[in-house]
Amino acid sequence: MPNEKLISPRKLSGFMELSPSKQVVFDEMVDKIKQVFKTNCFMPIDTPVLELSEILLAKSGGEIDKEVYHFKKGDTDICMRYDLTVPLARYVAMNSESLSFPFKRYQIGKVYRGERAQKGRFREFYQCDADIIGNENLPIPADAECINLVDKVFKALNIDIINHISNRNILFGYCEALGLKDKCNDILIYLDKIAKIGKENTLKEIINLDVSKEKAVKLVSIVEKCGSFDKVLSEIDSLTDNELYQKGINELKELSKILNAMNIDQNKVVLDIGIIRGQNYYTGTVFEAVVHSHPEFGTVCGGGRYDNLAGYFTDKKLPGVGMSVGLTRLFDQLDNNNMLPAYPVSTTKLVIIPLDNTLEECFSLCTQFKENGVYAEVNYSERSFKAKMKDANKREIPFVMIVGEKEVDSKIYSLKNMATSEQKQLSFNESLSEILKHYNNQ
């Protein structure tokens, strides 16, 4: 008879929740990304998930986007963070006296966007962000450092990407040079959509902005430039001597030199003038990485340069550059395409099974294995020996040790390699080296 008082266990839709095995893989990816950030001298911060609405909505003048989770607690208006950038701005503005600049920080944490649930979109997802914030100024090598992070992060994850890089000053300056300065933002919106809506429609939309066909064709043609830095730069560097345009060209040239010095694989970066990145706040370098074999994943990592991080909170001018990986979505895409590394059913390497009345000896042995770095456990359940062996098999445990009274007396134990079914009579030390050998071969 079913219990009618039971509440059906469900989670909110649009929230990722993994099996323990897949979580192991996810956590390893986080660890690898973290290690890249650390090696590159970025330091961690961990801001709260909740912020005062006044702070989080400063940019929109307090208007609440319907995506943002917000609520009142007592008299306090609270929002859940929807990215890690606004909290960073608040943090840097609050602590600017004690931080040393350039301030290189990373933060890996969950952010919240209550958008309509759809495949591949999550309402709670991990962002892995690294930013460099300057005080008053920040030279171009900082941009190279962020692009280097992208390269190293995806190398660490063993994912083959191509990072498409541009500099927004190119298009800003080009619009200026064509006498279209006041229409520049609208033009960029359509140029940004070219991959979605196609070349012809983009042309049409730009002409609709009261731009001559000739100029529209020029604009569409420059955003189609994509290739090696040397090639694209040589094609576009003298299109106009507009000051902003030439600033963009010079920044790209400097960037390219440093990227070379950093020994970044030249096949992994392209100069792609079509990279715009919708958000208005990018002011110079911009980049978007795509997975080489799976362009349909879209941008798996993006970032760029912004002139002023915390203008809502402080008079200090704090230019920055950053990169961000949306890990939850990426993980989901890898999973759906069978591109995750092999994940273990269990992380346990050794199960010790007591026979007769040897539980204490089993725990004593288990402690010694763990002290030597082996993930070991005792199967102390009340099930039969056969059931325990079957369980170890099902969980794909590599080694099982069987400990009966005879083994306790002789201190020679039966170690079974579950993959080969080979069973050996070994001392503790011999067992340990057998298991560690297996570890090291993995």
Place this chain on the structure above:
Amino acid sequence: MPNEKLISPRKLSGFMELSPSKQVVFDEMVDKIKQVFKTNCFMPIDTPVLELSEILLAKSGGEIDKEVYHFKKGDTDICMRYDLTVPLARYVAMNSESLSFPFKRYQIGKVYRGERAQKGRFREFYQCDADIIGNENLPIPADAECINLVDKVFKALNIDIINHISNRNILFGYCEALGLKDKCNDILIYLDKIAKIGKENTLKEIINLDVSKEKAVKLVSIVEKCGSFDKVLSEIDSLTDNELYQKGINELKELSKILNAMNIDQNKVVLDIGIIRGQNYYTGTVFEAVVHSHPEFGTVCGGGRYDNLAGYFTDKKLPGVGMSVGLTRLFDQLDNNNMLPAYPVSTTKLVIIPLDNTLEECFSLCTQFKENGVYAEVNYSERSFKAKMKDANKREIPFVMIVGEKEVDSKIYSLKNMATSEQKQLSFNESLSEILKHYNNQ
């Protein structure tokens, strides 16, 4: 002239936010705890911060505690998790078919309690939880495994604790034996307060429950029993032959044997019949760890055995045992008492300073250092050489490498040990071994 449009950057009160330096230490503590959980064959899960209110409030019949952050999004009633146990119950109930039991999981994550802000209390804090969930039954060695985790976690953190252990069946059974079964829960509430309200007041309150003075004295006297397992067990094991009481005694005896086999330092665990742990859901083993030198910190880690994890969500009987560290509060206490390990101003081990026009060479060298595991960076700011040296000094960077055109030509670089002020002319490889030597000595 101050900008009047600025929003004063503030965070919500009661939310911990650390400097990057202290965050490094916090993260290292998390990593150490995680490593203990892993070594002991616990696997990770990561449930959402948000849950359906119906799920999170199942226990209270839907009533919302004023501590819980909750809100509506569209038609959905949502709560922020206030612990990791209810989400675990939901997770296990949802996935019981695919999990293998005993299911050993750890989760380290933020939980939310909007209680009145006060010193040492946080509204957002990390819980580090490890639990073992059985299917239908779970033998006592599981309790020993959790107590072992407490021991190993605090060893890893280099914090000297004493874990006070008891078994609630002792007091349940003793009340039964004294004919006070129906008053048992009320009696336990007062016995739990003895440290706070004192022995005399406890006696008074219990007598007020219509308990004879003689029995009240017996009850207060048994909760005062505290010492080594052998000593306390010999004092109390034949106080009554009540079945529940003897079940408690037998469970404690078995527990003690396994803890010995696990080689847990006998000075780090005591049998303390006064440990009750308010929450009603504990049904057997209970424990609370205190810091040896700072009992005023209170319980820094607690846990115990519960008969049924997920009774609200499933008919399956899922007994469990778990432990939990409230890391945010513990970190705050350690910090306030200068008990944190030394934390670095910066994690950078080497700053490379370009002289003349050597930026590219600096980045090339920096890449090689990083590939060899050295946290290295180039100081590419536009400040003077002197200012850069001063900055490295202020940030307590151990090594500075100075690279001018001469150094680029000769491939012999100036490596300065900032602590000793010694400056050596070294090749890349010599510099690397000098720096790695320093790493290994730390």
